[in-house]
Amino acid sequence: MRKQLVVFLAFILVFTSMFTVAPQKSQAASGDSIVAYAKKFEGTPYLFGGSTPTAFDCSGYILYVFKFFGISLPRTSETQFNVGTSVARDNLQAGDLVFFENTYKPGISHTGIYIGNGNFISAESSGVKISNLDTNPYWGPKYAGAKRVSGITTTPPTKPVAPTPTPPAPSKPTPTPPTSFNDVAAKHPAYEAIETLSTQKIISGFPDGSFQPEMQVTRGQAATMINRVLKLRPRFPLSYSDVPATHAFAKDISAMSDAGILSGYEDGSFGMYDPLTKAQLAIILDRAFSMTTTASVLTKPPYIDVPVTYRAAEAIGALKKMDKTTVFQTPNFSIAANATRAQFSAALYSVAELR
Numbered sequence: 001m002r003k004q005l006v007v008f009l010a011f012i013l014v015f016t017s018m019f020t021v022a023p024q025k026s027q028a029a030s031g032d033s034i035v036a037y038a039k040k041f042e043g044t045p046y047l048f049g050g051s052t053p054t055a056f057d058c059s060g061y062i063l064y065v066f067k068f069f070g071i072s073l074p075r076t077s078e079t080q081f082n083v084g085t086s087v088a089r090d091n092l093q094a095g096d097l098v099f100f101e102n103t104y105k106p107g108i109s110h111t112g113i114y115i116g117n118g119n120f121i122s123a124e125s126s127g128v129k130i131s132n133l134d135t136n137p138y139w140g141p142k143y144a145g146a147k148r149v150s151g152i153t154t155t156p157p158t159k160p161v162a163p164t165p166t167p168p169a170p171s172k173p174t175p176t177p178p179t180s181f182n183d184v185a186a187k188h189p190a191y192e193a194i195e196t197l198s199t200q201k202i203i204s205g206f207p208d209g210s211f212q213p214e215m216q217v218t219r220g221q222a223a224t225m226i227n228r229v230l231k232l233r234p235r236f237p238l239s240y241s242d243v244p245a246t247h248a249f250a251k252d253i254s255a256m257s258d259a260g261i262l263s264g265y266e267d268g269s270f271g272m273y274d275p276l277t278k279a280q281l282a283i284i285l286d287r288a289f290s291m292t293t294t295a296s297v298l299t300k301p302p303y304i305d306v307p308v309t310y311r312a313a314e315a316i317g318a319l320k321k322m323d324k325t326t327v328f329q330t331p332n333f334s335i336a337a338n339a340t341r342a343q344f345s346a347a348l349y350s351v352a353e354l355r
Contacts, residue, residue, distance in 0.1 A: 029069040031095025061123035084147035101144040181211035193349030213342035220272035227252040240270035275338040282315040291318035303333040
């Protein structure tokens with residue numbers, strides 16, 4: 001009887017082992033696997049504060065990719081730069097984090113993942129895309145360093161085999177990049193700013209396909225476009241005599257007024273259709289994005305026609321320093337001149353966190 005019991009128990013053990021599911025291996029955190037996973041999101045749209053595959057900002061993208069491999073990182077590019085071990089540029093390997101400075105603000109302000117051959121992938125203003133550290137005219141000069149995060153196995157790069165020389169192909173003219181508007185050429189100094197703001201639906205063109213870069217910007221338009229970046233909600237009922245509550249700009253104007261960024265006049269009107277001067281543009285952007293606390297204190301006149309004692313001198317100087325388009329790299333600023341759509345686009349693109 002005892003022998004029969006032993007045989008029965010042995011049979012049960014063999015039978016149950018046939019249907020036991022072995023545990024799955026966790027995702028290996030190698031440099032190559034991180035790069036492969038990161039590339040799955042190429043083309044994902046950009047959104048400031050975004051950290052999901054619906055839309056990413058630069059540090060949110062890094063956070064999401066590394067979290068898949070069980071690696072926890074801080075939320076911002078600046079704090080991610082404090083993690084890991086520094087890596088020399090000529091020793092970069094797949095999976096290393098690469099950092100950039102002085103993009104939309106001084107200091108570390110953008111991060112990406114190195115994928116090899118001088119290329120890195122990151123969430124740029126145009127979405128998740130691959131760029132080159134050496135040849136990209138924007139990212140190359142802003143490279144600030146790299147970090148290797150612990151817990152990742154890296155594979156040293158293999159020495160490339162020299163290709164068999166081939167006769168040089170006939171040179172072809174460099175194609176002109178496509179433009180969204182028929183009156184803004186790719187060589188226009190505000191081209192990248194206009195394209196970026198248009199892509200993010202902050203500013204738009206006209207039904208005939210034009211942008212009209214030299215058209216002046218009104219106070220109502222300025223309030224609305226700035227709030228499309230800030231996304232503030234009005235706290236108090238609208239009280240301006242010339243802004244109907246049903247107007248498309250009403251909520252944005254109210255929110256800007258509540259925040260003290262762009263207020264109305266003493267007679268109770270807002271001046272929705274009044275043109276915005278360049279000096280006013282600098283002042284309201286400083287109120288909205290704290291330019292003068294980000295840029296260094298003004299020590300000399302920023303322009304020939306802007307004395308240091310002028311009330312908006314610091315804001316104007318900060319705008320010139322933060323300019324990423326060359327639009328404001330001129331000898332004169334023209335304080336009283338009305339701001340154009342191109343100038344407004346260049347200014348907002350330079351100081352707002354759009355990259």
